[in-house]
Amino acid sequence: MIITNVNLVLEDQTVKGSIEIEGGIIRTLSDTVSQLPQAIDGEDGWLMPGLIELHTDNLEKYFTPRPKVDWPPFSAMSAHDAQLVSSGITTVLDAVALGDYREGGKRHDNLDKLIETVIESQRRGVNRADHFLHLRCEVPHETTVGMFKRYAHLPDVHLVSLMDHAPGQRQFVNVQKYRDYYQGKYKFNDQQMATFEVEQRERSQVWSAPNREAICQYCREHNIPMASHDDATVAHVEESKALEMVIAEFPTTVAAAQASHALGLKVMMGAPNVVRGGSHSGNVAAHELAQLGVLDILSSDYYPSSLLDAIFRIAHDDRNEYSLATATQLATINPAQALQLDDRGVIAEGKRADLLLAHQRHDHTYATRVWREGKAVF
Structure with missing residues (x-):
């Protein structure tokens, strides 16, 4: 699974890019936006650790x-x-x-x-x-x-x-x-x-x-x-x-x-x-x-x-x-x-893919999608 077009909230910085998940684990991070059609478009939201x-x-x-x-x-x-x-x-x-x-x-x-x-x-x-x-x-x-x-x-x-x-x-x-x-x-x-x-x-x-x-x-x-x-x-x-x-x-x-x-x-x-x-x-x-x-x-x-x-x-x-x-x-x-x-607790290679995608609407921040070990739970 690839999630792209997101602002990755890493341990010490925020980077625009993509993330690849396999077997419930974060495999790779990228500072580029994926062009693969199967990638999930995060619509410029913040991708954070769960x-x-x-x-x-x-x-x-x-x-x-x-x-x-x-x-x-x-x-x-x-x-x-x-x-x-x-x-x-x-x-x-x-x-x-x-x-x-x-x-x-x-x-x-x-x-x-x-x-x-x-x-x-x-x-x-x-x-x-x-x-x-x-x-x-x-x-x-x-x-x-x-x-x-x-x-x-x-x-x-x-x-x-x-x-x-x-x-x-x-x-x-x-x-x-x-x-x-x-x-x-x-x-x-x-x-x-x-x-x-x-x-x-x-x-x-x-x-x-x-x-x-x-x-x-x-x-x-x-x-x-x-x-x-x-x-x-x-x-x-x-x-x-x-x-x-x-x-x-x-x-x-x-x-x-x-x-x-x-x-x-x-x-x-x-x-x-x-x-x-x-x-x-x-x-x-x-x-x-x-x-x-x-x-x-x-x-x-x-x-x-x-x-x-x-x-x-x-x-x-x-x-x-x-x-x-x-x-x-x-x-x-x-x-x-x-x-x-x-x-868990950080977006990094080898860590659990417990993830939260957040967007801001009308000055309030919402969780729009959530994954636990790479599985969509919200």
């Missing part, structure tokens, strides 16, 4: 599309998978939360079913994208380590992150933002919210440190990449480095992001943060970190199409020094390297 998504809970929306509505698992998985591929994502880590903020939380009810569906749909070969698992461990909870060990041995687990959403620190230094978020999410009245706050602080004090150490020790012993979450201070970052984290998910301050980047942790921010122009929690904006040159990875988080959109927004923002090639790295080679997925 995007790699490390942190999305988008699948949960399809499992429970409305309160008290459970959807058939494989139907939910198919719809989720199709949305990701149509956004240019060819490799995805579906994030599942271990440890809950409330007893009887709906996430726990769906956990086994969700994990089994991701694994089984991948095994059957019905997914358009490659799907793996990201275990998000809420450390201030008595059940977290037990739940983690229940799933950590699965070969589909490619990333583990550690979170503490207790009020007054990390993501929720601003306690009012914490109250706004959880009262909106759980419909607590003021008294219920006050009780919830006290419970979460107490759990954090008791469980956070020992759970963090136990989970990290297991991951180190089994070579599972780890990510910190919502680091806010240099001390948080130094702890993450000492525990051998490789990714800093959503640092909440400039100081934490700069320290993470300097210590070799890849700084990951949400693509919705880029598209919206700032954090919904009132924390540091991703475009600020791009201006400082310490933004390493983007994640679509809760909105899949934001990933491609954010790449082009960063590339076109004259306040930073990211070109389209280096902005594309944020959702391709950088996350691939963090997970040791050395066969």
Whole structure:
């Protein structure tokens, strides 16, 4: 298969030309336009590596599309998978939360079913994208380590992150933002919210440190990449480095992001943060970190199409020094390297032909065609 008349977004530059694919692998690149009649005309679009998504809970929306509505698992998985591929994502880590903020939380009810569906749909070969698992461990909870060990041995687990959403620190230094978020999410009245706050602080004090150490020790012993979450201070970052984290998910301050980047942790921010122009929690904006040159990875988080959109927004923002090639790295080679997925994430000879063809229409960028291992999936 030959794709021609495209702007090839390579690792460090963009080149007008063609690409030849055989057996699901990129065989040759050319800086000329092919005249062969069987070549696919890319119509002067951007041909990019398929995007790699490390942190999305988008699948949960399809499992429970409305309160008290459970959807058939494989139907939910198919719809989720199709949305990701149509956004240019060819490799995805579906994030599942271990440890809950409330007893009887709906996430726990769906956990086994969700994990089994991701694994089984991948095994059957019905997914358009490659799907793996990201275990998000809420450390201030008595059940977290037990739940983690229940799933950590699965070969589909490619990333583990550690979170503490207790009020007054990390993501929720601003306690009012914490109250706004959880009262909106759980419909607590003021008294219920006050009780919830006290419970979460107490759990954090008791469980956070020992759970963090136990989970990290297991991951180190089994070579599972780890990510910190919502680091806010240099001390948080130094702890993450000492525990051998490789990714800093959503640092909440400039100081934490700069320290993470300097210590070799890849700084990951949400693509919705880029598209919206700032954090919904009132924390540091991703475009600020791009201006400082310490933004390493983007994640679509809760909105899949934001990933491609954010790449082009960063590339076109004259306040930073990211070109389209280096902005594309944020959702391709950088996350691939963090997970040791050395066969993808870049357009180069010998790499997987996971590819995305993008065009701009009316000032918005769309994925118009997508291939996984050379097979058209969108």
